[in-house]
Amino acid sequence: MARPDVRHYQQVAGFMLSGETIPFLGAGANLVERPDDVSWKDGKYLPSGRELAEELVSLGLYPDQDDVDLLRISQYIATDAGRRQLYKHLRRLFDDDYPPNVLHKLLAGLPPILRERSVDHQLIITTNYDDALERAFDDAEEEYDAVWYDAKPGASCGKFLHRAPDEETVAIEKPNEYQALDLAQRTVILKLHGAIEQLRDHPEQLRRLPRRLSHTRGSAARSAGSR
Structure with a gap:
């Protein structure tokens, strides 16, 4: 291919x-800067979609050992073994200190340039569970709105x-009428498939709390601290 x-x-x-593009990050975004002859490693290199599919298949929860369709494999495990099993294994894979790569840093470095040009901030869409992109924005001290799909059982299941x-997490009840997102103010990171919650920035005792498939680090810490 040319x-x-x-x-x-x-x-x-x-x-x-x-401001005329909407960056869309798939699993391939995590391969940036990773040497071609190096496989993914916990805490260093994030897995590609195929590698994640192969890892889930290796758990013995899916009957076809040769299948690498991540969506089909995830849906099967969630239906057959239960969402709890799927989330447990996804959390184990992604709940680590994966560093942002140059692509994540590039996107996190754009907000001050866009503000200088009086251009709206970015809407960045990602299908990745990890929080490497958010880490890049945190490192750059750039605020962002996090929006993610909630697949866990509960009142907000099936909603964004x-x-x-520094605010509590809220469910978007009526997307067409929701007014709390403003690209003129800051970047919006939309995680279509959900995200892995982490409590790494909070007191050590909070790390023992159950964690769910969602990106609610701040609200989880506040609610835990009030108990």
């Missing part, structure tokens, strides 16, 4: 700087949740 020429990249950069900086 590689795009320099002009193509210049066009994309121009679109990004003028929203957490603004």
